[in-house]
Amino acid sequence: MNNTINFNLLAEELDTLKRDTMAEVGRQDAAYIRNVIVWQRVLEWGGRALLMLGFIHPLWWGIGVLSLACAKILDNMEIGHNVLHGQYDWMNDPHINSRQFDWDIACDGKSWQRIHNYEHHTYTNVIGKDRDFGYGLLRLSNDFGWRIKNLWQFITYLNLSVLFQWGVSYHELAAERVFMGKKKQGRISRVDANELKRRFFTKGAKQLIKDYLVFPLLAGPLFLWVLLGNLIANLLRNLWTSTIIFCGHFTSDVHTFTQEQCENETQGQWYYRQALGSSNISGGKLFHILTGHLSFQIEHHLFPDLPSSRYQQVAPQVQEILCRHGIAYHTGPFLRQYIQVIKRILLYSLP
Amino acid sequence: MNVLTRLNHATAKTFLHTDSIGSYLEPIIQRFKPAWRTHWFRARVLSIKNLDGVVELLLSPEKHWPQAKAGQHVLLTLEVNGRLMTRPFSISSGPQQLSNDHPRQRSIRLTIKVNTEGGFTPKIVESVLTQRVVNISAPQGDFVTVDFPNNPVWFVAAGSGITPFLAMLHHLAHLASGSARSGANHPIHLVYFAKALEHLYVDELLAISKVLPQLRLQLLVRQQGHHLSDALLHCDPSSQVFVCGPAQFKHAVDQQLDMLLHPQQQRRAEYYQAPVVAQQSTGEHDVLVIQRGTSTLLTLTADDNLLTGLEQQGIRANFGCRIGVCHQCRCVKKSGVVRNLRTGELSQQGEQLIQLCISQAVTSLELEL
Numbered sequence: 001m002n003n004t005i006n007f008n009l010l011a012e013e014l015d016t017l018k019r020d021t022m023a024e025v026g027r028q029d030a031a032y033i034r035n036v037i038v039w040q041r042v043l044e045w046g047g048r049a050l051l052m053l054g055f056i057h058p059l060w061w062g063i064g065v066l067s068l069a070c071a072k073i074l075d076n077m078e079i080g081h082n083v084l085h086g087q088y089d090w091m092n093d094p095h096i097n098s099r100q101f102d103w104d105i106a107c108d109g110k111s112w113q114r115i116h117n118y119e120h121h122t123y124t125n126v127i128g129k130d131r132d133f134g135y136g137l138l139r140l141s142n143d144f145g146w147r148i149k150n151l152w153q154f155i156t157y158l159n160l161s162v163l164f165q166w167g168v169s170y171h172e173l174a175a176e177r178v179f180m181g182k183k184k185q186g187r188i189s190r191v192d193a194n195e196l197k198r199r200f201f202t203k204g205a206k207q208l209i210k211d212y213l214v215f216p217l218l219a220g221p222l223f224l225w226v227l228l229g230n231l232i233a234n235l236l237r238n239l240w241t242s243t244i245i246f247c248g249h250f251t252s253d254v255h256t257f258t259q260e261q262c263e264n265e266t267q268g269q270w271y272y273r274q275a276l277g278s279s280n281i282s283g284g285k286l287f288h289i290l291t292g293h294l295s296f297q298i299e300h301h302l303f304p305d306l307p308s309s310r311y312q313q314v315a316p317q318v319q320e321i322l323c324r325h326g327i328a329y330h331t332g333p334f335l336r337q338y339i340q341v342i343k344r345i346l347l348y349s350l351p
Numbered sequence: 352m353n354v355l356t357r358l359n360h361a362t363a364k365t366f367l368h369t370d371s372i373g374s375y376l377e378p379i380i381q382r383f384k385p386a387w388r389t390h391w392f393r394a395r396v397l398s399i400k401n402l403d404g405v406v407e408l409l410l411s412p413e414k415h416w417p418q419a420k421a422g423q424h425v426l427l428t429l430e431v432n433g434r435l436m437t438r439p440f441s442i443s444s445g446p447q448q449l450s451n452d453h454p455r456q457r458s459i460r461l462t463i464k465v466n467t468e469g470g471f472t473p474k475i476v477e478s479v480l481t482q483r484v485v486n487i488s489a490p491q492g493d494f495v496t497v498d499f500p501n502n503p504v505w506f507v508a509a510g511s512g513i514t515p516f517l518a519m520l521h522h523l524a525h526l527a528s529g530s531a532r533s534g535a536n537h538p539i540h541l542v543y544f545a546k547a548l549e550h551l552y553v554d555e556l557l558a559i560s561k562v563l564p565q566l567r568l569q570l571l572v573r574q575q576g577h578h579l580s581d582a583l584l585h586c587d588p589s590s591q592v593f594v595c596g597p598a599q600f601k602h603a604v605d606q607q608l609d610m611l612l613h614p615q616q617q618r619r620a621e622y623y624q625a626p627v628v629a630q631q632s633t634g635e636h637d638v639l640v641i642q643r644g645t646s647t648l649l650t651l652t653a654d655d656n657l658l659t660g661l662e663q664q665g666i667r668a669n670f671g672c673r674i675g676v677c678h679q680c681r682c683v684k685k686s687g688v689v690r691n692l693r694t695g696e697l698s699q700q701g702e703q704l705i706q707l708c709i710s711q712a713v714t715s716l717e718l719e720l
């Protein structure tokens with residue numbers, strides 16, 4: 001780790017920022033998340049209704065698809081991801097909290113909490129510990145040896161994006177080598193493999209039955225319209241979430257860390273690693289909401305349980321603190337960040 | 352009904368990812384009906400009076416709120432700056448106000464002692480002024496008296512512990528005035544301790560004693576040399592005793608009654624923990640752990656975080672990072688106070704989600720894993 005940085009001071013400043021912001025959290029933030037939930041419901045059912053109006057004019061169907069895709073994106077990103085992080089637990093609401101919440105995606109919420117909240121957020125970009133770095137599929141830095149399959153990893157990446165929800169849902173099972181491979185040494189499973197399988201299949205089946213059987217059947221003669229609409233909405237959601245998430249950790253300047261580097265890490269060093277392991281995307285307010293505020297990946301990684309409604313507010317202060325300590329703050333417009341991601345995937349596909 | 356509920360759950364789980372259709376729609380319904388919540392009743396705030404040190408809330412419950420028995424309490428939920436907070440309070444209204452004959456004219460009176468250091472009571476006024484509609488539970492508890500007692504009855508109250516007795520006395524007075532059964536009128540004693548000049552509802556009590564001649568009122572002040580031992584001196588073992596007040600008060604009454612050889616089965620008590628103010632977290636605390644329906648009572652030393660503490664006692668709880676990041680160790684704290692080890696803050700008394708790995712027991716706790 002970098003020795004020129006005063007980690008204690010860094011920790012103190014970021015802790016204070018978090019404490020002060022948390023103290024302001026209240027009515028406004030509760031109203032915000034409820035508001036987003038209302039919009040999600042309206043878009044979802046508006047979308048599902050419009051899908052059936054395709055026979056009047058295909059345009060209605062098109063709007064329906066977009067509306068449903070938006071609803072799923074809101075559900076997964078701004079509501080699901082953040083509520084499952086416990087960002088809104090302070091509300092004491094029996095439905096909007098990290099214990100109760102489940103989302104409209106193939107991945108079981110509890111599995112996500114184990115693999116994402118715990119592994120990814122605790123060991124961010126630590127090679128060998130954070131499976132989110134490349135998802136065990138892509139080679140994204142020289143920390144990994146080159147293998148022949150990396151040659152076509154760009155195609156792998158496209159497939160992953162298209163099937164993203166299934167990738168996410170299979171993530172823990174892959175880590176636990178439930179179906180194939182040898183268990184990694186030292187990995188302690190928290191849930192037994194059969195339970196993982198059971199949850200994977202029940203949640204997955206529910207999603208399939210819902211979007212590709214029940215709703216199309218309800219539409220009667222419009223079966224195919226609805227089926228196709230749901231398929232495209234899910235696809236759009238997959239592409240969007242995958243793209244945003246890749247921009248958060250795989251732009252060119254993002255750092256990786258070794259396991260030795262983060263042994264006995266102090267709070268300041270932890271903050272340092274979180275900041276360098278992430279990158280932001282600049283954009284407008286609506287854009288941020290649709291990314292679930294993952295466009296503030298740095299802030300999210302520093303303060304994973306700060307309500308997303310506060311990321312826009314703390315960002316300038318975080319940037320100021322990091323800059324003062326000489327720590328890079330990676331940010332840029334969407335296209336620039338995304339091009340860097342693509343370059344990175346291509347670059348490391350060669351030895 | 353049961354089939355419907357199950358259908359509701361199944362549909363909601365499959366299609367809506369929530370536990371019921373109601374909870375899926377809740378944020379939308381709240382737009383039209385403020386404070387609409389599944390499993391809770393709504394109550395309109397009719398008035399709020401700030402007597403010194405005490406807040407009196409008058410609530411008008413919605414139509415299908417069940418009939419309350421005199422002496423029962425409700426859980427009151429308020430939204431205080433975005434946070435839902437819940438506390439139990441005894442109902443002090445009389446039978447006329449609670450009668451189901453005119454459901455729309457019912458009013459629930461809650462008398463709440465304001466503890467300036469507490470997290471809930473000082474905010475009641477502020478939050479009720481912005482809300483006008485609050486949530487209440489169905490009336491609950493078995494702190495109720497029989498209609499025509501065939502033994503002497505003792506009501507022993509301290510401070511705001513008078514509230515359930517007001518309801519009971521109103522109820523008994525109502526029965527007495529409407530019935531000819533006055534033959535076996537056993538005495539009813541009310542022993543009521545409070546600070547000097549802080550006895551609540553004295554006028555009401557005097558009015559009741561006119562209708563209920565067998566009522567013996569004792570309004571006492573400890574600081575003026577009144578003692579429990581004198582007040583309870585004539586309580587004979589056949590009496591029914593009801594106690595309501597702070598936990599220490601209840602213990603003191605129990606000790607007295609034990610000395611008088613008054614049998615435990617003849618007693619009922621409702622008591623509350625006095626709020627903790629920045630208490631040292633040392634020593635040991637009782638922790639009641641509810642896990643998949645079974646409960647275990649443990650004693651934890653206060654210096655460890657709860658996660659380590661529970662593990663040492665052989666309780667397996669979910670965890671991940673153990674440093675407060677991942678929220679996997681969260682559980683429902685039903686009651687009690689914990690300290691957040693990262694911020695040093697003390698929690699509320701009531702029900703909320705906590706993270707075991709960064710919480711430390713400050714009082715006895717009830718946890719649901």
Ligand code: FES
Pocket residue numbers: 669670671672673674675676677678679680681706707708709
């Ligand atoms: S174990 Fe991760 S927050 Fe407690």
